[in-house]
Amino acid sequence: MTIDRRQLLHAGGVTALSAALPKLVQTQPAGSPSISPQGAADQTIRIGNGLVELAPDRIISTTTYNGQFPGPLLRFKEGQPVVIDIHNDTDTPEQLHWHGQTLPVDVDGASEEGTPFIPAHGMRRIIFTPGPAGLRFYHTHLTPGADLSGGQYGGQVGTVYIEPKSDPGRHDREVFLMLKEFQPALSRGGDMDMDFLAPATRVKALEESGESAMRASLAKGMPHGFEVGYSLFSINGRMLGHGDPVRVKRGERVLFHIVNGSATEIRSLALPGHMFEVVALDGNPVPTPTRVPVLWLGTAERISAVVEMNRPGVWVMGDLADDDRTKGMGTVIEYADKKGKPSWAKPAPFKWDYTRFGKSEPNGKAADETIEMTFTKNNAANQGFNEWRINDVAFSMDKMEPMFHLHQGKRYRLRMSNASDDIHPVHLHRHSFELTRIGGKATGGIMKDVVMLGGYQQVEVDFMADNPGRTLFHCHQQLHMDFGFMALFDYV
């Protein structure tokens, strides 16, 4: 038995007991060291309301983990099971998703896969074996739809770091950065220009179908579908200028672990006069660590990058978008013995190309099966929100039917075609995938769990069906996900 009966009765009574118990028992992996289910948890997380002081005059009230933002940094050891108590002190059932880990469905944290909810004013004790090693994160996994106070618009985001069994250790220290916006509001279009992806190869047929669908919608008098914008921006829960600076010494090699914890935004990051040596994407070491002047992170993407501190001064490390940076999306890097106002300088234009971090020779592994996926936008079709479809089907939260049936042990290729002008950071639960083709360019060796798919572009990723059970695929842009951009895989 993996849950304390008294706690559970306190949590939700008999219904919760019968609903939660059979599944909880399965969460302890076979062969793992036995853990006393009655003992203290390794970690306790409380979901509840909290105040986040982004700046002295910018204190917001939102849902948080343990009353803080970001949630506590959880450090696990690869392969060493952990016991986690998750208490939900709110009035609504919750899901806590362990993003980027290869976990069973009953702990992954997605109701679409069958993970039990953490009941309102209740709790769940879960046990799992963390992995794979590297930078992961945890966040709520609800679909708030038009309610911009819910889901990942709030403060339920925290970093997970799973320590590898052997650490390469080519750095002096680690700094964790969580990028996150607050105070969302609906708008009609007006998104920033997102022309930063390379290669920029567009597929003409996708462009023609997407543009003609949009023209037809506007001709009928439809407005542009809602977008979300924000008025407050933060790194580690502080607006630029209001947090402690990152204090560094000349010659130090600082390993930054950066998480884009946004509900909807794509972020960039630069540190004037410095280069980022990207060593891992989504927590997984890349085949070709490469130095770049600018980082780009789609929603839920993570980057681990080493910066050699060789330009003494006081600097702003921040987003390229002036509007977002001046409203908080930045932090200060301060060298020892240097004082003064932090400097910002816009870097030269730079395109983000995943393949730069891949193998020079793709491995050419064949997939057992290729799954074609086409993403379309139905402009403003759902109460003014864009409706999103995968192969012409908008996901139904009522039916929750799997769209793709897999066979365990096979290697699958997802060939994703974007028939919209939006960038989609698409995410696969419970698996890592290998990037095999980006905008027509072959690559290999880059393992990720989110990839940005550019407007009217194609991306191919491969994954092994090695973690049976329902598996959720979705765009990590909350508005897209909530309005249809999800699909379930299951194994037969």
Ligand SMILES: [Cu+2]
């Ligand atoms: Cu999307």
